[in-house]
Amino acid sequence: MIGMTVATLPTSRRSASPRRRAPQIIEATAMVFAERGFHGATTQDIADVLGIRQASLYYYFSSKEAALELVCLRGVEGFFETGKAIAARPESAQKRLSLLISSHLSPMLDRGNFVKVFLNERQHLPTESRRRIGRWSRGLERIFEQVIEEGVAAGEFRAGLDARLVTLAVLGMCNAASSWYLKENKGVPAIAAEFSNLVIDGLAIRPAKRRPSRR
Amino acid sequence: MIGMTVATLPTSRRSASPRRRAPQIIEATAMVFAERGFHGATTQDIADVLGIRQASLYYYFSSKEAALELVCLRGVEGFFETGKAIAARPESAQKRLSLLISSHLSPMLDRGNFVKVFLNERQHLPTESRRRIGRWSRGLERIFEQVIEEGVAAGEFRAGLDARLVTLAVLGMCNAASSWYLKENKGVPAIAAEFSNLVIDGLAIRPAKRRPSRR
DNA sequence: AATTCTATCTATCGACCTATAGAATAAGTC
DNA sequence: GACTTATTCTATAGGTCGATAGATAGAATT
Numbered sequence: 001m002i003g004m005t006v007a008t009l010p011t012s013r014r015s016a017s018p019r020r021r022a023p024q025i026i027e028a029t030a031m032v033f034a035e036r037g038f039h040g041a042t043t044q045d046i047a048d049v050l051g052i053r054q055a056s057l058y059y060y061f062s063s064k065e066a067a068l069e070l071v072c073l074r075g076v077e078g079f080f081e082t083g084k085a086i087a088a089r090p091e092s093a094q095k096r097l098s099l100l101i102s103s104h105l106s107p108m109l110d111r112g113n114f115v116k117v118f119l120n121e122r123q124h125l126p127t128e129s130r131r132r133i134g135r136w137s138r139g140l141e142r143i144f145e146q147v148i149e150e151g152v153a154a155g156e157f158r159a160g161l162d163a164r165l166v167t168l169a170v171l172g173m174c175n176a177a178s179s180w181y182l183k184e185n186k187g188v189p190a191i192a193a194e195f196s197n198l199v200i201d202g203l204a205i206r207p208a209k210r211r212p213s214r215r
Numbered sequence: 216m217i218g219m220t221v222a223t224l225p226t227s228r229r230s231a232s233p234r235r236r237a238p239q240i241i242e243a244t245a246m247v248f249a250e251r252g253f254h255g256a257t258t259q260d261i262a263d264v265l266g267i268r269q270a271s272l273y274y275y276f277s278s279k280e281a282a283l284e285l286v287c288l289r290g291v292e293g294f295f296e297t298g299k300a301i302a303a304r305p306e307s308a309q310k311r312l313s314l315l316i317s318s319h320l321s322p323m324l325d326r327g328n329f330v331k332v333f334l335n336e337r338q339h340l341p342t343e344s345r346r347r348i349g350r351w352s353r354g355l356e357r358i359f360e361q362v363i364e365e366g367v368a369a370g371e372f373r374a375g376l377d378a379r380l381v382t383l384a385v386l387g388m389c390n391a392a393s394s395w396y397l398k399e400n401k402g403v404p405a406i407a408a409e410f411s412n413l414v415i416d417g418l419a420i421r422p423a424k425r426r427p428s429r430r
Numbered sequence: 431a432a433t434t435c436t437a438t439c440t441a442t443c444g445a446c447c448t449a450t451a452g453a454a455t456a457a458g459t460c
Numbered sequence: 461g462a463c464t465t466a467t468t469c470t471a472t473a474g475g476t477c478g479a480t481a482g483a484t485a486g487a488a489t490t
Contacts, residue, residue: 019436021437037252037254039252039254040253040339042476043479044476052438053439054478054479055439055479056437064478064479094418097418123252124252148418155420156418156419156420157418158412162409165401165405165406165410166413168391168399169388169391169413172388172389172391172392173385173387174387176384176387177383180383190380194380194381194384197376199417200417202413202414203371203415204371257448259446267469268470270450270469271468271469274466274468278448279448
């Protein structure tokens with residue numbers, strides 16, 4: 001016990017950090033919201049998962065809606081930034097679209113519940129945070145749309161396609177994965193590869209359709 | 216008066232049919248469920264839309280869950296049958312898949328709310344009816360899957376593709392339309408055409424550089 | 431040892447929501 | 461006009477849920 005100022009380096013915040021269980025609480029919340037939906041889930045359900053009392057949750061969030069906002073934020077965070085970074089790369093539109101699809105799918109692995117809650121329950125956020133989160137969402141749509149348009153302009157993609165509709169198709173396809181990727185036994189890379197192939201090349205076999213005479 | 220057994224044929228049910236407003240009530244229910252979700256909606260909300268008292272709704276359905284079941288049923292009905300009929304046609308897999316996509320999208324027009332509720336809220340049905348409705352759902356998936364596999368077998372579609380994943384992709388893409396088709400200003404035929412093109416041919420331009428390279 | 435901080439608990443309030451019971455009204459029907 | 465059936469109403473029981481207040485136990489700090 002001689003005057004040792006050693007442990008005072010980071011103000012000796014050895015274990016005094018408040019709300020150490022916060023990550024665990026938010027994880028359980030995401031799970032319950034993903035399973036039952038925001039209004040279908042009760043704070044009691046969340047408490048049960050954690051083995052604590054319902055009222056104890058309010059040490060970690062101020063309201064059920066605030067908890068939803070926390071979950072939704074972790075469900076979108078990163079999507080926009082990594083999307084923007086990919087779109088800015090000096091590669092072909094094909095390659096960038098494939099990367100966009102892949103990066104859009106990968107969060108299913110480690111934060112599937114968060115993504116699912118964001119996709120299905122964000123409508124129940126209080127108006128203000130819903131708007132804020134909606135902006136990020138629309139931003140991501142624009143990134144996809146723009147890469148597709150660049151692909152058309154570069155002669156990589158079919159002329160005359162509706163970039164908006166294609167964007168909605170691709171995002172719909174990817175987002176749907178949040179509802180089945182746990183039941184189906186497919187790895188994220190396999191899904192990303194199949195989806196990319198589908199979007200870039202389609203199902204039909206390559207040989208040109210020069211002559212309509214099929215068979 | 217005189218022994219006239221004439222009017223007794225349909226018991227003269229001129230206007231004595233019970234629950235004449237039932238279609239209107241179920242329509243309002245679908246709308247409210249689509250907007251706020253099953254648990255987020257109250258029976259009061261539905262009554263407000265109709266301009267009647269909350270308790271009056273129970274003349275038309277026996278419980279809120281029963282109302283959800285009615286809505287969900289109208290949201291799936293027809294999908295499976297028309298899908299099966301299309302799959303059985305003697306046309307190319309390409310053509311049949313296009314028709315499947317188109318017929319899967321068209322109910323958005325006249326029963327969008329029902330479809331939306333089925334897609335988003337069926338999880339909240341009581342176990343039994345959820346199972347029953349789930350069977351129809353899986354049946355439809357199998358129809359898509361099979362047409363795709365037939366396309367591969369016939370040499371129309373790429374060999375080696377994962378028919379299950381492609382099915383999930385196509386259905387995800389189509390189902391997502393239920394959440395945006397009201398906001399976007401696109402007609403169902405335009406959506407169906409764009410989606411079909413995307414799925415069959417992909418985005419990439421058909422490379423004419425298909426050099427047969429002898430052999 | 432005394433004090434402060436962290437995390438959880440007990441207890442409960444008020445609001446809201448589904449569903450029931452039975453009365454009241456409206457619309458034919460005899 | 462009396463009767464019957466269809467529809468909506470009033471009133472409320474009964475239950476659940478989110479949220480607050482205050483107590484408590486343990487750990488860390490001084």
